Amino acid sequence: MTHDIVFTVNGNPERASVPATMTLLDLLRDRLALTGTKEGCGIGECGACTVLLNGKPITACLMLAVEADGQAIETIEGEAVGGELSVLQQSFIDAGATQCGFCTPGMIMSAHGLLLRSPSPSHDEIVEAIAGNLCRCTGYEAIIAAIRLAADRLGGEPHDA
Amino acid sequence: MTRELNVIGKPVARADAVDKVTGAAHYTHDLGFPGMLHAALVLSPHASARIVSVDTEAAEATPGVRAILTGKSLDVHLGLYMQDKRILAKDVVRYQGEAVVAVAADTLEIANAACRLVRVDYEELPAVLDPCEAMEKGAHLVHPDLETYSHMEGVFFPKPKTNIAHHQKIRKGDVARASDDAEVTLTASFDNPPVQHVPMETHATIAQSLPQNRMEVWTSSQSPYTVRHLLSATFNLPHASIRVHVPYVGGGFGGKAGLGLEPLAYVLSKAADGRPVKVVATREQEFNTLPSRQGLHSTIEIGARADGKIVSLKSTYIWDAGAYADYGVNVGRAAAYSGAGPYSIDNCWIDSFVVYTNKIYGTAYRGFGHLEILWGIERAMDQMARKLNMDPAEFRRINLLKEGDTTITGEAFTSGHGKPQQCLDAVTEAIGWGTPSTPPDVPHKVRGKGIAMLHKAPAMPTYTSCSVVIKLDEDGGADILVSGVDYGQGTYTVLRQIAAEELSIPIEKTHITWECDTAFSPYDWQTVASRFAYMGGNAVIEASADCLGQLRSMASRALDVPSELLICNGGSVYPDGQPDRAISYATLALGYTFENGNSIGGPVIGHGRFIAKGLTHLDPETGQGLPAQYWTYGAHAVEVEVDTQTGEIEVLNIVSALDAGKVLNPKLCLGQVVGGVIQGLGSALWEGFVFSEDGRFLNPAFVDYKIPTAKDIPHRTQQIFLENPQPGGPYGARGVAEHPMISVPSAIGNALYDALGIEFMTLPLNYERILTRLRENAEAT
CATH class of the missing domain: 3.90.1170.50 (Aldehyde oxidase/xanthine dehydrogenase, a/b hammerhead)
Incomplete structure (x- = not known):
């Protein structure tokens, strides 16, 4: 059984006919070819598939595609606008916060969600915000520094969604 | 003369970062046809x-x-x-x-x-699950046809009709006599479970x-x-x-x-x-079907004089290879020739057995057996120091390899080997060794400090080689073709830095395409063993020199100046002292054209190569020989806090010192060390496979197998780089990518003893294990 859904991804209107069992992650990767969002475990434990749902970070592998009906989704592909890197993206580069890069899109989306709800986050808030995003390469220090750097650069303004 | 460096040693940002922060980086997961x-x-x-x-x-x-x-x-x-x-x-x-x-x-x-x-x-x-039992006579044979399998002859020695896939022997001096003469002896056994690599991309x-x-x-x-x-x-x-x-x-x-x-x-x-x-692979298959790090059971016997000098070491390493040992045999070999730690020991006897069992099979994992053996060695060093009533750092200083010593395979330790003692001194100073920890603010918490040494050489065949091609572009930029893989270490960025330095062009004008393709990229053995920057770096230096030779040759005819009088600087060739006569690389990249239209030379393509030099197979009976292109030494010091009511352990600080020879890119080098230390922390505190009695793997998912999260990292980490140059290394550099994770568990185990007075012999040092031992101790007293 399929469902017709209407939603936006990175501001673009989308329409899809999806099986009831399809995850949002598969919809993004397989139907919309937005492969920046990664699958690391498929059971909501690693955070590689983190996207924003109406501005809030969620794991796309645990959400059904039909639930996206009427919702606004943001993925890593929408982070840079007009070829200009976002403040967060530039901060990840400057702080050396990416190594193999597989966790990076999900990590940036979690950080983006944090800076929307808490533009001047404390250290503990940053750690809490990415506690569900596993990274095997960096040891997290540079990622925490990157998010701190982005918050400082934004000067307390919410990260532009 | 010290050469002034423009790009080497600078914190150049990685070339791949933009692709990775935008989602433009395509992994195999993302491809379809x-x-x-x-x-x-x-x-x-x-x-x-x-x-x-x-x-x-x-x-x-x-x-x-x-x-x-x-x-x-x-x-x-x-x-x-x-x-x-x-x-x-x-x-x-x-x-x-x-x-x-x-x-x-x-x-x-x-x-x-x-x-x-x-x-x-x-x-x-019948299933055989314990490697020690698998070595017993009459044990179920995992591979009854072992003698029919092909293997690298003369390097590995499988024992037909047993479960032993490889037996590596190291024999030096007279261990029996030396241990009889020892004034103080120690025998201790240690265990490491198998663990998973957990790459985020399966x-x-x-x-x-x-x-x-x-x-x-x-x-x-x-x-x-x-x-x-x-x-x-x-x-x-x-x-x-x-x-x-x-x-x-x-x-x-x-x-x-x-x-x-x-x-x-x-x-x-x-x-x-x-x-x-x-x-x-699904994540579960990544745990359950694809290979892991081998488990290890080690027994270590040390004999020492009362003044602290170790006179004998006898070690038995029994590796839990699992069902297949196609790569695991080499872990058992490499760990054996490193099997005494970074110490000078004249009488040494090591047996390293790689043993089949009916479990998930092992393979290479960052550190290649060294985290495992050093869990035992560096814990045993602390235990021996206590028997001798010596400070553990002082005991190590007495025994660390120094110029003039020989390793356990007979290799002379020279001034080019790096300085293990400087690493130890650096971390002990930074952690405040000898000064008791500040007491925690609650009475049920205690603190302790621990140290551990580490060493490792690349484990690779004696003929390991790599090659590099550099093509000059029409704009004078350099396209570097390699087949080593940069899966996050940052080596491509370092190779670009080396090419920029050697060719004297801006880093922005160097380029490496982010896909290896055996149809176009030149040969490289494989990207393992912290060897890529060393070998690839040398090959880039040679390829750059080849390009410069071709540029000079054309410029010599264009300028009518002997090529030995020409210098290459800032992307141009000119007679020394006459920059006004410069011809840009761009003008020469495809060949030089005179005013009348005559052309000479042709497209500039440089070739560089590197092959391991002077390595030998190890003697099958004694293990003597030269297995190592270079050694990297280091040390960690940690401070931990333990909650004696819950067994919870918090790492307050980890200080790491590595003798990198030369830090080619401090930002990337730091990334390797911080990341490696936290990966080592995973092995220390949480990670390990759990099997049922009938051999089923009970924790093959992130729900039950935890790796460190952002919440688990130490309050503080410190990284110290020493730069005692490596002869033959590019700009004196040696590999440091695997080393940071080695010995992190050992240092934490030693700190736990300092805090609690309890000897932990088995990894991981999870809360449950700590609490169990605390309760046992409380009941015993």
Whole structure:
């Protein structure tokens, strides 16, 4: 059984006919070819598939595609606008916060969600915000520094969604 | 004369960062091709069983299923050092999780549904799960036909009709006499469980069987050329008929070295009339089907004089290879020749046995056996220091390798080896060694400090080589072609820095394409063992010199000046002292054209290569020889806090010092060390496979197998780099990528003793283990 859904991804209107069992992650990767969002475990434990749902970070592998009906989704592909890197993206580069890069899109989306709800986050808030995003390469220090750097650069303004 | 460096040693940002922060980086997971099929696997539920029958009829009848394979139709053995593995289990299964049947179908859903329709009947066989028991006479043989397997002759020594895949011996001096003469002795045993690499990108491969026995492969691998070579050997195909692409790779840590899913994807494609087949390991298969780090049981006997000088060391390392040892044999070998730690010991006897069991099999993992052996050695060093009533740091200083010493394989320790004692001194000073920890603010918490040394050399064949091609572009930029893989270490950025330095051009004008392709990129053995920056760096230096020679030769004729009087600087060639006569590289890159139209030279393409120098096989009976291109030394010091009511341990500080020879890029080097230390923390505190009594793997998922999260990192980490140059290293550099994770568990184990007075001999040092021991202690007193 399929469902017709209407939603936006990175501001673009989308329409899809999806099986009831399809995850949002598969919809993004397989139907919309937005492969920046990664699958690391498929059971909501690693955070590689983190996207924003109406501005809030969620794991796309645990959400059904039909639930996206009427919702606004943001993925890593929408982070840079007009070829200009976002403040967060530039901060990840400057702080050396990416190594193999597989966790990076999900990590940036979690950080983006944090800076929307808490533009001047404390250290503990940053750690809490990415506690569900596993990274095997960096040891997290540079990622925490990157998010701190982005918050400082934004000067307390919410990260532009 | 000290050469002034423009780019080397600078914190250049990684070239791949933009692709990675924008989602533009394509990994094998992200690739697809027209007509591509998806594969799923049927796994063995038993640790040891005979396959009685496989019924695939219902699966075959499923619409959309294009190929089903079992081990019966695939009569090949494969492996890197020991060809003991099959593509799919044949006749018997040797571990729970082993792939038995593979299905390729139009979609992954269809493939999974078809797998559920496959019926496999098994007859359970005895399973041997403990490597020590597996060595006993009469133990169930995991490989009864061991003597029929091909292996690297003269390097590995399997024992037919036993479970021993390899026995590495190290014999130096007279251990029996020396230990009799010792004034103080210690015997202790230690255990490490198997652990997983946990790359965030699970293994993934797409393969296509093409007409005329050709094959094209896209794979998440550390080893494009080794994959090609092993595919060639396995399927008896010419090398040139196999093309291997490696796009961005989401972490490897050794688990993606050698062969992975490539042979399976290929045979499925062949069976499916040449349609491309994609095989992506699920996270559970990454834990349960693909290889892990081997477990280890070690017994260490140390004899010392009362003044602290170690006179003898006898060690037995029993490696839990699991069901296959195709790569694990070399871990057992490398760990043996490093098996005394970074110490000078005249009388040494080491037996390292790589032993088959009915468990998930082992492979290379960052540190290649050294984290495991040093868990024992560095804990034993502390225990021995206490027996001698000596400070553990002082005891180590007495015994550390110094100029004029020889290693346990007879290698002379020289001034070019790096300075282990400087590493120790640096970390003890930074942690405030000898000063008691500040007491915690609550009475049920205690603090302690610990130290540990580390060392490692690249474990690789004596003939390991690599090559580099540099093409100059029309704008005078440099395109660097390599086949080593940058799966996150940052080596490509470092190689660009070296090319920029050598060619005297801005870093922005250097470029490495982010896909290895064996059709176009020149040979590199494989990207393991912290060797890529060293060997690739040397090859880039040679390739750059080749380019400069060609540029000078053309400029010499253009300027009518002997080429030895020309210098290359800032992207131009000119007679020394006459920059006004400069000819830019851009003018020369494709050949030089005189005013009248006559042209000379041609496109500038430089070739560089490097091969390991002076290495020898080890003597089969004594282990004497030269196995190491270079050694990297380091030390950690940690401070921990333990809650004696709950067993919770918090790491307050980890200080790490590494003798890097030369830090080529401080930002990337730091990234390797911080990341490696936290990976080591995972091995120390949380990670380890748990098996049921009948050999089922109980924690093959992130729910039950925890790796460090952002909440688990120490309050503080400090990194100290020493730069005692490595002769033969590019700018004096030596490898440091694996080393940070080695000995982190040892330092924490030593700090736990300092805090609690309890000896922990088994990893991981999780809260449960700590609390159990605290309660046992409380009951005993």
